[in-house]
Amino acid sequence: MGGYGDVQMIDENGIRADGRKAGDLRPIEIETGVIPVADGSARVIWGNNHAVAAIYGPMEAHPRKIQRQDRAVLDVRYNMAPFSTSDRIRPGFNRRSREISKVTAEALESVVLVEMYPRSKIRVEIEILAAEAGTRCVGITAASVALAHAGIPMTDMVVSVASGKINDVVVCDLNKEEDNYGEADLPMGILPNSGELVFLQMDGDLTQEEFQEAWDYNMEAAHDIHRIMVDALKGGES
Amino acid sequence: MAIPLVPQLLRNHLSELAEQNQRIDGRGQWESREIDLQTNVLPNAEGSAMVTMGDTIVYAGVKFQIMTPYPDRPNQGGLMCSAEVRPVAGRNWEAGPPSPESIELGRVVDRGIRESGCIDVDDLCIIPGEKAWQVILDLFAVSDDGNLFDAFALAGIAALRTAVVPEVKFEVSDTDRPLPVSKTPIMCSYHKVGGRYVYDADGREELGGDERIHITLGDNDNVHSLQKGLKGIFTASEFAEIMEHAKSRCGELRDLVHGSE
Numbered sequence: 198m199g200g201y202g203d204v205q206m207i208d209e210n211g212i213r214a215d216g217r218k219a220g221d222l223r224p225i226e227i228e229t230g231v232i233p234v235a236d237g238s239a240r241v242i243w244g245n246n247h248a249v250a251a252i253y254g255p256m257e258a259h260p261r262k263i264q265r266q267d268r269a270v271l272d273v274r275y276n277m278a279p280f281s282t283s284d285r286i287r288p289g290f291n292r293r294s295r296e297i298s299k300v301t302a303e304a305l306e307s308v309v310l311v312e313m314y315p316r317s318k319i320r321v322e323i324e325i326l327a328a329e330a331g332t333r334c335v336g337i338t339a340a341s342v343a344l345a346h347a348g349i350p351m352t353d354m355v356v357s358v359a360s361g362k363i364n365d366v367v368v369c370d371l372n373k374e375e376d377n378y379g380e381a382d383l384p385m386g387i388l389p390n391s392g393e394l395v396f397l398q399m400d401g402d403l404t405q406e407e408f409q410e411a412w413d414y415n416m417e418a419a420h421d422i423h424r425i426m427v428d429a430l431k432g433g434e435s
Numbered sequence: 436m437a438i439p440l441v442p443q444l445l446r447n448h449l450s451e452l453a454e455q456n457q458r459i460d461g462r463g464q465w466e467s468r469e470i471d472l473q474t475n476v477l478p479n480a481e482g483s484a485m486v487t488m489g490d491t492i493v494y495a496g497v498k499f500q501i502m503t504p505y506p507d508r509p510n511q512g513g514l515m516c517s518a519e520v521r522p523v524a525g526r527n528w529e530a531g532p533p534s535p536e537s538i539e540l541g542r543v544v545d546r547g548i549r550e551s552g553c554i555d556v557d558d559l560c561i562i563p564g565e566k567a568w569q570v571i572l573d574l575f576a577v578s579d580d581g582n583l584f585d586a587f588a589l590a591g592i593a594a595l596r597t598a599v600v601p602e603v604k605f606e607v608s609d610t611d612r613p614l615p616v617s618k619t620p621i622m623c624s625y626h627k628v629g630g631r632y633v634y635d636a637d638g639r640e641e642l643g644g645d646e647r648i649h650i651t652l653g654d655n656d657n658v659h660s661l662q663k664g665l666k667g668i669f670t671a672s673e674f675a676e677i678m679e680h681a682k683s684r685c686g687e688l689r690d691l692v693h694g695s696e
Binding site for chain 1: 477478479483490494496497498500517519521522523524525526530532533571573575577579580604638
C-alpha cells in the first residue's frame with residue numbers, strides 16, 4: 198500500500214475515478230476452451246486484467262518426490278508475461294510469483310477431490326497477459342473455471358475477489374491506481390455455495406468496522422462473479 | 436521441452452498418407468491452417484498482436500527501455516527479441532530456464548526481423564553515446580499445436596508495426612510516436628513429413644516428422660534468414676520447391692499483416 202493520502206480517488210458523491218460506486222466490480226468476461234491443446238482452459242478479462250489458465254492432467258506425478266500415495270498434488274504456476282505490466286518483467290520466477298503460486302495451489306487443493314487421483318498430479322498454469330491490480334484473484338478465478346472446464350471433480354469453484362480502502366472509504370475490487378495509492382487490500386477466496394473461505398490475505402490498515410465492510414463486499418461480489426463463471430461454463434448466456 | 440517417444444505407428448501413418456498425397460488433417464501439401472491475426476490486443480504493451488493458426492495460439496508484445504548505446508555504435512538503439520514457451524502451451528513444455536527449442540525460436544525470428552532492416556536503429560537514438568531506445572519484442576505461446584515459428588514471426592512483425600514509442604512516459608518528449616517499421620519480413624516454415632515437405636505442419640506432423648526449414652523473405656523477396664532444424668537430409672531441388680512456395684505465400688501473409696494495421 199502506497200498510502201499517499203493526497204491522491205483523490207473517490208469524490209464526495211462516492212463515485213470513483215473510473216466511474217464506479219464503492220461496491221461495484223470492474224467488468225468481467227470469462228470464456229472457456231481458449232487453449233485448444235489443454236485438457237481445460239479459461240480466459241478471464243477483468244477490467245484491464247487479461248489472464249489465461251490451462252489444466253493438464255491428472256497425469257503421472259513427476260519428479261517422484263512430489264508424489265503422494267493417497268491423493269493428487271496440484272502443480273500450480275502463476276506467471277506474469279514480460280509485456281503484462283507498464284515496465285517489462287524479466288522472464289523467470291520471482292519471490293512474488295512463487296508465493297502466489299503456493300497460496301493458489303493451497304486454495305484449489307481445498308476444493309479439488311484430490312483423493313480420487315492418488316500418485317498423480319494436476320498441472321494448473323496461470324498466465325497473466327495484462328495486469329491491472331488484483332491479478333492473483335483473477336488467476337485463482339480463471340484456474341477454477343479451467344478446472345471445471347477440464348472436468349476435474351470439485352466440491353465448489355473458488356471465487357476470488359479483493360476489497361480495500363481508498364481515501365478512508367472501503368471499496369470493492371481495487372483498480373491499479375486504487376491499489377497503488379490505497380490504504381488497504383483484502384483478497385479472499387470464497388466458496389460461493391457455502392460461504393466458506395480457502396484463501397485469505399490482507400495488507401494495509403483497516404479498523405475492525407472497515408475490515409467487516411470489506412469482508413461483506415467480497416462475499417456479495419463472489420455471488421455475482423460466480424454467476425459469470427457458471428454462465429461461461431454453460432457456453433455463454435444463460 | 437520433454438521429447439515424447441515418437442510412436443512408430445504415427446510415422447508409418449504419415450508416410451502412407453504422403454504416398455497418397457494426403458495430410459493427417461486433410462490439408463493439401465502447401466495448404467495452411469486457418470489464420471487469424473489481431474493487433475492491439477494487450478493493454479499494457481506498447482504494441483501487441485495475437486495469432487491463431489489452427490490450434491496454435493501465440494501473443495507478441497513490444498516494450499521499450501532506455502539503454503546506453505554500445506561504444507562502437509553511439510548513434511544506435513537496439514532490438515531484442517525473445518521467445519518463451521511456458522508450460523501453459525502444452526503438456527510437453529516444462530517450467531524452468533529457457534529450453535534450447537525456445538531459444539532457437541526467438542533467435543530465428545529475431546534474425547529475420549533484424550536483418551530485413553525494417554527497424555531503423557539510428558532513429559532509436561535519443562542522445563548520441565548516452566541514451567537510446569531499446570525495443571524489446573517478447574513472443575509468448577499459449578497453445579502449441581505446431582509451427583510456433585511462423586506464428587511467432589507473424590505476431591512479432593505485426594506487433595512491431597503497430598507499436599508506439601512511449602516518449603511521454605519516459606520523459607523523452609511530450610508526444611508519443613509510432614515506431615517506424617519500414618518493411619514487413621515474413622517467415623514460412625516447412626517440415627519433412629512422410630518423406631516430403633509440407634507447409635505449416637501441425638503438432639502431430641512435427642511429432643512424426645523429420646527436419647524442418649524456415650525461410651524469412653523481405654518485401655522484394657530478398658532472403659533475410661534461413662534455418663534448418665532437426666536431424667534430416669534435404670536436396671537442392673526440395674529446397675528450390677519450398678522457396679518457390681515461400682515467395683508466393685509470404686506475399687499473402689504480408690497483405691494480412693498490412694490489413695490488420
